[in-house]
Amino acid sequence: MASRAKQRVLLGCALLCAAALPCADSSRLSAAESQAQPSVAAANFPIASAARLAGDGKQTRFILDLDQSVTFRAVTLADPYRVVVDVPQLNFQLPAGTGTGRGLVKAFRYGLVMPGGSRIVFDLTGPAKIASSHVLEAANGQPARLVLELEEVDRAAFAPSVASENRPELRPAIAAAPPATVPATADAAQQKVDDRPVVVIDPGHGGIDNGTQSSGESEKNLVLAFGRALRDRLEKTGKYRVVMTRDDDTFIPLNDRVKVARNLKAALFVSIHADALPRAEGDAQGATIYTLSDKASDAEAERLADAENRADAIAGFNLAEEPTDVADILIDLTQRETRTFSNRFARLLMGEMKSTVRMHKHPLKSAGFRVLKAPDVPSVLVEIGYVSNKGDLEHLVSEGWRSRAVGSMAQAIDAFLAKRMATAGAGPAN
Ligand SMILES: [Zn+2]
Numbered sequence: 001m002a003s004r005a006k007q008r009v010l011l012g013c014a015l016l017c018a019a020a021l022p023c024a025d026s027s028r029l030s031a032a033e034s035q036a037q038p039s040v041a042a043a044n045f046p047i048a049s050a051a052r053l054a055g056d057g058k059q060t061r062f063i064l065d066l067d068q069s070v071t072f073r074a075v076t077l078a079d080p081y082r083v084v085v086d087v088p089q090l091n092f093q094l095p096a097g098t099g100t101g102r103g104l105v106k107a108f109r110y111g112l113v114m115p116g117g118s119r120i121v122f123d124l125t126g127p128a129k130i131a132s133s134h135v136l137e138a139a140n141g142q143p144a145r146l147v148l149e150l151e152e153v154d155r156a157a158f159a160p161s162v163a164s165e166n167r168p169e170l171r172p173a174i175a176a177a178p179p180a181t182v183p184a185t186a187d188a189a190q191q192k193v194d195d196r197p198v199v200v201i202d203p204g205h206g207g208i209d210n211g212t213q214s215s216g217e218s219e220k221n222l223v224l225a226f227g228r229a230l231r232d233r234l235e236k237t238g239k240y241r242v243v244m245t246r247d248d249d250t251f252i253p254l255n256d257r258v259k260v261a262r263n264l265k266a267a268l269f270v271s272i273h274a275d276a277l278p279r280a281e282g283d284a285q286g287a288t289i290y291t292l293s294d295k296a297s298d299a300e301a302e303r304l305a306d307a308e309n310r311a312d313a314i315a316g317f318n319l320a321e322e323p324t325d326v327a328d329i330l331i332d333l334t335q336r337e338t339r340t341f342s343n344r345f346a347r348l349l350m351g352e353m354k355s356t357v358r359m360h361k362h363p364l365k366s367a368g369f370r371v372l373k374a375p376d377v378p379s380v381l382v383e384i385g386y387v388s389n390k391g392d393l394e395h396l397v398s399e400g401w402r403s404r405a406v407g408s409m410a411q412a413i414d415a416f417l418a419k420r421m422a423t424a425g426a427g428p429a430n
Pocket of ligand 1: 204219274275308
C-alpha cells in the first residue's frame with residue numbers, strides 16, 4: 001500500500017501559493033499522502049452551510065454562510081464571463097440544488113480544485129465587475145459570511161478588472177514527476193531505478209468539475225472507481241509502473257494531465273470518461289474509444305471533444321494562451337509516429353473490449369481532445385458508456401461489469417506494450 005502512496009502523482013500547488021495561502025514545497029508529499037484519509041481531514045475544514053443570491057441584472061449579491069472566517073481571492077474572467085472565488089478547502093454542506101442563478105449569475109458551482117483549495121465559479125450572463133468582496137465576522141447571531149457584490153459593466157469596462165495587479169495567477173500547477181524509483185519493500189530495503197514502462201491512467205473530471213450526471217451518479221466518481229480498478233489490475237502483474245493523474249476527488253487541469261504523461265515519458269496514456277447524450281439527440285449506448293485528430297470523425301465526436309475540452313473553463317481556469325513548449329516541427333514528426341501507436345492501441349483495445357463490453361455502434365472515433373495532445377505519448381480516451389443510457393448506467397455502477405471491462409483493458413495494454421517493448425529492444429527483464 002505504501003507503494004501506492006509514493007506512486008501517486010504529486011501535483012503542485014502554485015495556484016494556492018499564488019493566492020498567498022500556506023503551501024510550502026516541502027509539504028507536498030505529506031499533503032498528497034494525507035489525501036488517503038480525506039474523511040478524517042474533512043472534519044477540520046471550515047464549513048459552508050448556506051449560499052444565496054439576491055438582486056437583479058444590474059447588481060447581484062452573493063452570500064456564503066461559514067462557521068469561521070476565511071481568506072479568499074475573487075477575480076473576473078472572460079470567454080466565457082465568469083467570477084472565480086478561491087478559498088481554502090471548505091467542507092461544503094450546502095442544500096441540494098444550490099447553484100441556481102439569479103441576476104447577473106447564470107449558475108454557480110463549487111468544490112475542490114486541489115488539495116487544500118476549494119473554488120466557487122460563477123457563470124455570468126454578461127460582463128460584470130466585482131464592486132466589493134469581503135468576509136464579515138460572525139456577529140449578532142449571524143454566522144461569518146463571505147459577501148460578493150457584482151455590478152453589470154459594458155464590454156469595454158470589463159477588460160481592466162481582469163488585468164488588474166490583484167489578479168492571481170489562475171494557471172494550473174505543473175505536475176511534478178514522482179521520482180523514478182520503486183519504494184523499498186520488506187525484502188529489498190534499498191531503492192533502485194524503476195525502468196518498467198509507465199502507464200498513466202487518467203480518470204476524467206474531479207473536484208469542482210462533476211462531468212456528466214444522471215440518476216444521482218456523477219461521471220467523476222464512476223471513472224475514478226474504474227481507474228482505480230484498472231490500476232490495481234495492472235499493478236498486480238508487476239510489469240508496469242502505474243500512475244494515476246488523480247486518485248481522489250480533486251480537479252486536475254487538462255494540460256497537467258498531459259504533463260504527467262510527458263514528464264514520466266509514459267508508454268501509454270489512457271483517459272477514462274463516461275459520456276451523456278443530450279436528451280434531444282436521442283439515446284446512445286456502449287463504449288467508444290477515441291484518438292486524437294485535427295478533424296473530428298463525426299459530429300458526435302466533435303460535440304464530445306468540445307464538451308470534454310471545456311473542463312478547465314468549468315473549473316474557472318483560463319488557458320487559451322497556453323504556450324507550446326516544444327518546437328513545432330519536432331512535435332509534428334513525433335506526433336505522426338505517436339498517432340500510429342495510439343491508433344494501434346485503440347484497435348487492440350476494441351478487439352479485447354468487444355468480447356466483454358457492449359460497444360457503441362461506431363466504437364472507434366477521433367476528435368481534437370486536448371487531453372490526448374502529448375506529442376510523444378500514445379494516448380486514447382475511452383468513454384466506457386453513457387451515463388444517460390439506463391442499461392449503460394447499470395453496467396457502470398456494477399462491480400462485475402467493471403471487473404470484466406478492466407480485465408479486457410488490461411489485456412489490450414499487455415498486448416500493446418509487449419509488442420512495443422520487443423520492437424524497441426529495450427524491454428525490461430521480466
Ligand atoms: Zn468526461
